Amino acid sequence: LAEQFVELENTSLRVLLTGGDKLxxxxxxxxxxxxxxxxxxxxxxxxxxxxxxxxxxxxxxRAIANTRVYILGEGNQVQPEGVA
Known part of the structure; x- marks a missing residue:
């Protein structure tokens, strides 16, 4: 829904926060x-x-305050910072 919304013309909006899935x-x-x-x-x-x-x-x-995020690669190995 957010991806469809950003296609519309909007002159009054200052900030759009999306939630849930990656854009x-x-x-x-x-x-x-x-x-x-x-x-x-x-x-x-x-x-x-x-x-x-x-x-x-x-x-x-990045992780929000008071939260940690771990990106796992093959074999569930923690990936270094910056690695997809």
Whole structure:
């Protein structure tokens, strides 16, 4: 729904906060777009990042306050910071 909303023209919005799943696409808008991500098992929001579509990839952001996020690779090995 958020991805469809950002396609619309909007001149009064200042900030759009999304929640739940990672955004798959975004376009540059005159308002701030913040992607809040969180798996259902955890909470609606576990990570957060301001989105800048012109930079390319859409990040799920960093862990919110008082939260830790672990990215696991093959064999459930914890990945170093910055590794997808």
């Amino acid at each position: 798959k696409r975004a376009v540059k808008k005159p308002y701030t777009l913040v992607n809040n991500y969180g798996p259902t098992e955890n909470t609606v929001v576990a990570t957060s990042a301001e989105i800048h579509p012109e930079e390319g990839s859409l990040s799920i952001g």
